Amino acid sequence: MNLNHINLVVKDVDTAVNLFEKHLGFNLIVNRNSKMAVMENGNNFALVIWGQVLNNEENVPVYPKNFHVGFYQENEEAVWKVYENLKAEVGLQLESKPQKIRNTFGFYFLFENLMMEISVNPFTDGIV
Structure with a gap:
């Protein structure tokens, strides 16, 4: 079994896409109106960047301690x-x-x- 994707929730989708593309080796597949983007890294793994706005929230998401x-x-x-x-x-x-x-x-x-x-x-x- 292989990990298919992970979904990370962020406030600023475009800034996250830039970070993952510019520094972490991901390529953009699709950016849906700066609300959600899908990226890949060439290893059959997708990264979904989910905008907090899609959760009907405007704040920066909070992740659990040590996540x-x-x-x-x-x-x-x-x-x-x-x-x-x-x-x-x-x-x-x-x-x-x-x-x-x-x-x-x-x-x-x-x-x-x-x-x-x-x-x-x-x-x-x-x-x-």
Whole structure:
């Protein structure tokens, strides 16, 4: 069984699409009036960006404590590259510089209230 898609609820669909496209390797399939977008990453996985407006709410969505989405990078150099690129994005909260976390190397950042992790896959030997 393969994971088909995940649905992330955000306030600003267009800004989320830009983030996932520009920094996280996703391609836009469709953007429906800036209310909902579908993206793919070339691995038979879709990301649905669901605008909070479709929930008849205007506020920034709140996710449960410790909920986050993680993205693996090939090695520490790739993690640093993503970090440096994200530093220039307005509206993101970078929690710290890349560092050893658990048994890998990476960092966390917030987009709206959604926490994301960028790290090296700890199950490969990409850790230096």
